[in-house]
Amino acid sequence: MKVLTKELWFQTRQRREFINITRMVEDLVKQSGVRDGLCLVNAMHITASVFINDDESGLHRDFDRWLEKLAPYQPVSQYDHNNGEDNADAHLKRQIMGREVVVAVTDGKLHFGPWEQIFYGEFDGRRRKRVLVKIIGE
Secondary structure (H helix, E strand, O other): OEEEEEEEEOOOOOOEEEEOOOOHHHHHHHHHHHOEEEEEEOOHHHHHHHHEEOOOEEEEHHHHHHHHHHHHOOOOHHOOOOOOOOOHHHHHHHHOOOOOOEEEEEOOOOOOOOEEEEEEEOOOOOOOOOEEEEEOOO
């Protein structure tokens, strides 16, 4: 069995951002030499997310507005967690968008459905955070 484990690092300019990381993950699949297996992509921070969806800017703006309605940043005093912090909303947004994705690898490529791509979602940005990519298979 072949295994490749790598970390991707991000430091966003904004508090909330969505970054398409599909190409980076595809490059790691090629590097791994795995032809048939699985690829795990996991946000290693509790205020960030990894998810699969369409790379369409209107949809990303919709995600941002929707998440802000479900877990608004302000007032920060509305959250018990914000005792000396201001990121409780980011924890909730991560919970909604998810921690990780697993994608099948078939014939050496990520086996996606139509329009599917992998995104890193940052909800408490402006500092370095990492994403784990682990590829296993034959």
